[in-house]
Amino acid sequence: xxxxxxxxxxxxxxxxxxxxxxxxxxxxxxxxQDVVPEAVDDTPTVFQQMxxxxxxxxxxxxxxxxxxxxxxxxxxxMANPFWVTFADGxxxxxxxLGITVDIQSAPTEGxxxxxxxxxxxxxxxxxxxxxxxxxxxxxxxxxxxxxxxxGIPVIEPNIISDLAAVEADGGKVTQIRTLDFFNQxxxxxxxxxxxxxxxxxxxxxxxxxxxxxxxxxxRDGAISIFESSANIELITSQAGDWDRTVxxxxxxxxxxxxxxxxxxxxxxxxxxxxxxxxxIAAGKGDxxxxxxxxxxxxxxxxxxDGLLNGSVSFSPYVWGELxxxxxxxxxxxxxxPETVPVMNVLVTKDNVDSMEDWK
Numbered sequence: 001x002x003x004x005x006x007x008x009x010x011x012x013x014x015x016x017x018x019x020x021x022x023x024x025x026x027x028x029x030x031x032x033q034d035v036v037p038e039a040v041d042d043t044p045t046v047f048q049q050m051x052x053x054x055x056x057x058x059x060x061x062x063x064x065x066x067x068x069x070x071x072x073x074x075x076x077x078m079a080n081p082f083w084v085t086f087a088d089g090x091x092x093x094x095x096x097l098g099i100t101v102d103i104q105s106a107p108t109e110g111x112x113x114x115x116x117x118x119x120x121x122x123x124x125x126x127x128x129x130x131x132x133x134x135x136x137x138x139x140x141x142x143x144x145x146x147x148x149x150x151g152i153p154v155i156e157p158n159i160i161s162d163l164a165a166v167e168a169d170g171g172k173v174t175q176i177r178t179l180d181f182f183n184q185x186x187x188x189x190x191x192x193x194x195x196x197x198x199x200x201x202x203x204x205x206x207x208x209x210x211x212x213x214x215x216x217x218x219r220d221g222a223i224s225i226f227e228s229s230a231n232i233e234l235i236t237s238q239a240g241d242w243d244r245t246v247x248x249x250x251x252x253x254x255x256x257x258x259x260x261x262x263x264x265x266x267x268x269x270x271x272x273x274x275x276x277x278x279x280i281a282a283g284k285g286d287x288x289x290x291x292x293x294x295x296x297x298x299x300x301x302x303x304x305d306g307l308l309n310g311s312v313s314f315s316p317y318v319w320g321e322l323x324x325x326x327x328x329x330x331x332x333x334x335x336x337p338e339t340v341p342v343m344n345v346l347v348t349k350d351n352v353d354s355m356e357d358w359k
């Protein structure tokens with residue numbers, strides 16, 4: 001046999017056997033592991049729970065089929081972060097319902113004449129319903145009367161305007177009980193009392209605008225706790241006009257006159273943060289307990305930083321959403337519920353981390 005002739009065939013055969021051997025698996029094939037998905041915590045947050053409960057309180061509400069409805073919402077001011085968040089809720093609900101919702105406000109929380117002028121211009125604009133947040137119990141009465149005469153329903157998602165005075169002038173306004181301002185003062189003051197314990201001490205209140213019903217109700221709630229608590233001495237309650245500078249000056253003077261003061265309850269967070277600043281400037285930042293109201297973003301940061309001790313919170317965002325729904329019901333001639341509770345929550349260092357989605 002001529003091996004030279006068949007040599008190339010032998011080489012090819014040998015290479016094929018070698019490659020086949022190399023390709024043979026030397027280990028067992030991998031077995032695909034079962035992937036266990038991570039557990040998802042679907043427990044509602046405090047905000048989600050509160051929002052669901054509050055919106056459920058709008059008994060009878062239905063999304064309007066008439067998308068031509070126009071709702072006018074008059075707030076107090078966009079100068080306060082609280083009302084900025086409120087406006088976000090108003091806008092969101094308007095978009096969800098697919099209707100026109102216009103928002104107006106006064107330049108500051110104390111500009112009652114400007115708010116009245118803005119309100120009257122909204123009446124002239126011919127909205128299907130007006131949702132009003134008056135600065136005082138009397139400043140929007142002329143506007144409410146004009147709206148009534150123009151056939152425009154007026155909603156107040158809290159009880160601010162003097163209803164008897166409105167009706168005496170021929171106006172009509174539907175007031176819904178949503179926020180318990182008195183209870184907000186109670187919660188804030190009780191926390192201060194609890195923290196001071198049996199030792200007690202001197203405390204003060206920084207109110208908002210003197211004529212604002214929500215300010216007076218928060219003040220009265222705090223007073224009810226302070227005056228009924230043993231070893232607590234309420235030395236003063238002063239107006240801070242919802243203003244940082246006014247509150248800062250008031251707190252500075254109070255601390256100078258009472259260097260042993262132990263606590264302040266403030267009717268909003270803008271003023272409370274000013275009181276914190278005054279306490280730090282006096283070298284008493286860790287000696288004076290300060291509690292505010294509204295739980296604005298700056299208050300959240302301050303609580304986390306161990307500066308502000310607490311804030312009584314309710315959701316301005318949800319309040320804005322509810323306001324639009326109330327306006328829609330009024331525009332459609334539906335009966336708006338008399339009470340739609342919005343939950344109050346006391347936020348401190350102990351629970352601030354659970355409030356990340358709060359708005």
